Amino acid sequence: MKEDPKYWNEKMETLSRDEFHAVQSKALAKEFAYVMENSPFYKEKFSHRGIGVEDIKGVDDLRKLPFTEKQELRDSLAFGKPLGRHGATPMENVIRVYSTSGTTGVPTYIGLTKKDRLVWRETANRSMWTCGMRPQHIVPLPIGTFFIAASYGEAIENLGSTLIPVGVGATDRLMGAIKNLGANFILSTASFPFYLIHYCEKMGIDTQSLGIKGFMVGGEPGGSIPKLRKQVEDAFGAVVRETMGNGDMLGLMWGECENKNGMHFVGAGACHAEIIDPVTGETLKIQKGVEGELIYTSLDRECQPLMRFRTRDHVVVTQTKCACGRTGFSIKCVGRTDDMMIVSGVNVYPSAIRDVISSLVPEVTGEILISVNSPLPSVKPPMKIKVEHGVNPGNLEDLTIKLATLLREKLIFSADVELVKPGSLPKYEYKAQLVQKNYKE
Ligand SMILES: [Zn+2]
Numbered sequence: 001m002k003e004d005p006k007y008w009n010e011k012m013e014t015l016s017r018d019e020f021h022a023v024q025s026k027a028l029a030k031e032f033a034y035v036m037e038n039s040p041f042y043k044e045k046f047s048h049r050g051i052g053v054e055d056i057k058g059v060d061d062l063r064k065l066p067f068t069e070k071q072e073l074r075d076s077l078a079f080g081k082p083l084g085r086h087g088a089t090p091m092e093n094v095i096r097v098y099s100t101s102g103t104t105g106v107p108t109y110i111g112l113t114k115k116d117r118l119v120w121r122e123t124a125n126r127s128m129w130t131c132g133m134r135p136q137h138i139v140p141l142p143i144g145t146f147f148i149a150a151s152y153g154e155a156i157e158n159l160g161s162t163l164i165p166v167g168v169g170a171t172d173r174l175m176g177a178i179k180n181l182g183a184n185f186i187l188s189t190a191s192f193p194f195y196l197i198h199y200c201e202k203m204g205i206d207t208q209s210l211g212i213k214g215f216m217v218g219g220e221p222g223g224s225i226p227k228l229r230k231q232v233e234d235a236f237g238a239v240v241r242e243t244m245g246n247g248d249m250l251g252l253m254w255g256e257c258e259n260k261n262g263m264h265f266v267g268a269g270a271c272h273a274e275i276i277d278p279v280t281g282e283t284l285k286i287q288k289g290v291e292g293e294l295i296y297t298s299l300d301r302e303c304q305p306l307m308r309f310r311t312r313d314h315v316v317v318t319q320t321k322c323a324c325g326r327t328g329f330s331i332k333c334v335g336r337t338d339d340m341m342i343v344s345g346v347n348v349y350p351s352a353i354r355d356v357i358s359s360l361v362p363e364v365t366g367e368i369l370i371s372v373n374s375p376l377p378s379v380k381p382p383m384k385i386k387v388e389h390g391v392n393p394g395n396l397e398d399l400t401i402k403l404a405t406l407l408r409e410k411l412i413f414s415a416d417v418e419l420v421k422p423g424s425l426p427k428y429e430y431k432a433q434l435v436q437k438n439y440k441e
Contacts, residue, residue: 008129012268013326020327024272025058027299032056035305038088041076042307059272062297063283068309073108083111089302098148100247110247111303119270119300123253124155126266130255131216131241135160137185140177142166142192151251152187168430171199178210185214190223191432193232198427207235218243220431221333221351227361244333246311249296262318262330272297275315278337286329291316312337342377343413350434356410362390363399367425371436382416389419
């Protein structure tokens with residue numbers, strides 16, 4: 001049997017630094033001219049600031065442009081129906097529209113032209129291949145209501161794998177696909193494998209016997225927490241890799257390779273990613289350890305191109321060089337601005353708290369629940385955290401002290417830790433909810 005190639009798109013995934021700069025700059029200049037010609041929102045936004053087509057020749061010029069906020073897109077959609085004033089093509093060229101409910105309840109519409117659809121598929125395929133998905137895999141997709149799920153399904157088919165749509169909340173159908181059809185590679189939220197372990201325990205199913213070879217997880221931070229990843233890998237005898245996309249920008253454009261040191265950027269030619277200081281807005285140099293907010297700029301989008309879109313995703317750069325040969329820098333997602341808490345002046349993300357607590361597995365299970373008494377981000381210390389202890393936790397009082405000390409050392413806040421029995425905190429099939437709000441909104 002012929003061996004699978006190492007990359008989905010060797011040329012675009014292994015560009016040298018100079019080649020990458022040239023590819024991104026050429027695409028940006030072209031896209032910017034297109035945007036200034038076709039998008040009423042951006043034409044107005046940039047012209048008002050005296051920015052013309054000639055000002056943006058390459059990615060180094062991006063910092064001249066103001067950011068695009070999510071709220072601007074909502075307003076743009078409200079005033080320019082159907083696809084917003086930022087839209088840059090007539091509806092007759094649009095072949096698909098996704099909607100997101102968003103946290104505010106007002107739907108955002110995301111349209112794709114024929115060409116946009118191919119661009120989305122291409123970067124999703126690079127991400128999937130990086131995460132280890134191969135044509136011989138059989139892939140059930142348990143994220144039916146996920147608004148961009150259809151684009152994943154199409155990419156799975158294009159990669160050559162076998163797609164089995166099962167939808168969310170249909171664990172029985174998923175188990176059927178595994179048992180009857182040999183489904184063995186699962187694309188899901190980071191919470192789902194834990195839900196599946198719990199489900200199998202309840203049903204008396206041996207997780208090892210299922211034959212699952214891989215999980216490709218995303219949609220929420222946490223898929224790369226080492227001890228939690230190991231729990232899933234040990235339970236199923238499978239590998240866990242993380243992926244990420246952005247509904248407004250591209251379905252998927254990040255993927256973790258076999259070296260498991262963060263997700264590589266694989267969106268060259270389709271999108272440009274910057275990291276900024278979320279407070280000052282200053283662009284940060286991409287190097288190991290740098291932390292900030294991700295900003296995306298479309299490089300090849302016809303329907304709704306976005307310029308310097310603020311994602312609210314906070315990431316940390318884990319590496320800029322990798323033995324796999326991919327040259328895109330790698331990141332881990334630390335959390336979202338919307339989830340951020342400020343305790344005694346220090347920024348803390350719920351996912352970071354879970355990360356720290358999980359380092360004590362198996363003394364704890366890794367499940368936590370933070371309760372807050374007033375609206376975020378401000379949290380009055382001590383922070384109340386319920387933590388599931390493990391099956392053989394030893395002395396509970398010692399463990400409570402150990403956890404509180406660890407949190408104070410690593411995240412610099414004082415915690416009021418309450419240990420609870422394993423399995424007593426809620427399990428989420430879709431995305432984990434780590435914060436419980438004990439107040440009326
Ligand atoms: Zn790599």
